Amino acid sequence: MSAEMPSSKNVHLWQANYKSAKTLETIIRILCGFFAVISIATTAGIIGTLIFETLEFFQEVPLWQFLTDTRWTPLFASKQFGIFVLMSATLLTSTIAVGRGAGWDSFRSVWLLCVVDGDALSARNL
Numbered sequence: 001m002s003a004e005m006p007s008s009k010n011v012h013l014w015q016a017n018y019k020s021a022k023t024l025e026t027i028i029r030i031l032c033g034f035f036a037v038i039s040i041a042t043t044a045g046i047i048g049t050l051i052f053e054t055l056e057f058f059q060e061v062p063l064w065q066f067l068t069d070t071r072w073t074p075l076f077a078s079k080q081f082g083i084f085v086l087m088s089a090t091l092l093t094s095t096i097a098v099g100r101g102a103g104w105d106s107f108r109s110v111w112l113l114c115v116v117d118g119d120a121l122s123a124r125n126l
Contacts, residue, residue, distance in 0.1 A: 057081075 058066070061081050069082020 066081050066083060068084050069080055070085050071080040071082050072086060073080045
C-alpha cells in the first residue's frame with residue numbers, strides 16, 4: 001500500500017474557503033456589536049431611571065429623615081420612609097452570620113488539618 005497523492009480534481013476539497021469564513025466572521029462581529037449596543041443602552045436606561053426616581057423621591061423626603069426614621073410604611077395614609085430599622089436589622093444578622101461562619105470555618109479547617117494530617121498539630125510540630 002503506497003500513499004497516493006491527491007488528484008488535481010480533489011485538491012479543492014482540502015482548501016479552506018476564506019471568503020465564506022470572512023463573511024461569517026463579519027456577520028458575527030455585527031451581531032456581537034448589536035447586542036453590545038443593546039446591553040449598554042439598557043444599562044444606561046436603568047441608571048438614568050434610578051437617578052431620576054431618586055432625585056424625585058428625595059425632593060419629597062429629606063435624606064436625614066430617610067436614614068434615621070424608624071418606620072417604613074409607604075402604603076399607609078401617613079407615609080413614612082425610614083430605613084434605620086431595616087439597616088440595623090440587616091447589619092445585625094450579617095454580623096451574626098459572619099461571626100458564626102468564621103468560627104465554624106476556623107473549627108472545620110483545624111479539624112480537617114488534624115484528620116487529614118494527624119501529625120500536623122502534634123507537640124513536636126508546635
